[in-house]
Amino acid sequence: MLKNVFKKLDRLVCQYLGLNEKQVRPDVIEVVNGQIVISSTESYKRHAHKQGWEEFKVSELQQISQTDREKLGVAMGKVIAKKLIISFDEPRVIRED
């Protein structure tokens, strides 16, 4: 209840000040205990929050800009292995029947 009120207030203040809505930017990527962890920053917030790859993929990956997705792929490749790039593009597959 209180959370919703704050959310509305946040939106009204942002609208009044001409600020954009929440925007997540992936900041640092690392491997912790064999799992990929991404630290992201949010607009107008000073702290970064950490998410595992599985969680990030579901909640944030579709929301971030194309440039950030590409940069994330380059960084992700580097933490996984040398000379590796990760892409989130779906290539066109032409199957032979």
Next chain:
Amino acid sequence: MSSIQIALEQLIEEKSRRDQTSFTSSQLAAALSMPRSIITRLIHPNPSKRVTNPRIDTLLKIVEFFRADGFNITVDDLLGTKAIDVQQQFLDANLQQNKIPLFSFEAALSQAVGNIEIKLNTKSKNIFALVDDEDMLPMFKKGSIFVVDKELEPEDDTLVAVKFPKEKKIRIKKFHIQGHKRILTSFDAQEKPIVLLPTLHCEIVGVVIQVNAKT
């Protein structure tokens, strides 16, 4: 294979080679004044018996010992922690659309299942793609596409496509160089590392240069 295990084994081996005298995990434990079992459990070949979350004071003692002995290592090196700043990455402006043959992991390279049109930055003419027909946990979902360059020589820390004898299927492994040893590890820490011996007859088909990850 955990990063601590790899890093520690590598350090012990490098020390032996540099000093031209055998240095063992027992000697390391004695030098650190700690029970031998602590070091043994850090590098145990059996994943179920291996400790992957050691105490910080154990790590600090190991790092201090090797630093005092002239090795330039940090706790992060031992833990294999590699943090990359996402916003500092440069995007490749030379990506070009390529049409390359697509194979399935299952059927190995016997017959292409089709072709893919994919953006890549490579001049190699010897590339192909593999489509994953099952999840490769914890990193890649079913349907991810692995682009393999047959011309690249595998280096330490590269991903490689490997064909094992008597197996039709191609597997993706991480390639490590530890002194004279060549080792293959899996994303799955429970799988035992494979030391490449001439008697094993496995074939490294190429180096994975791109993964189009299915999300």
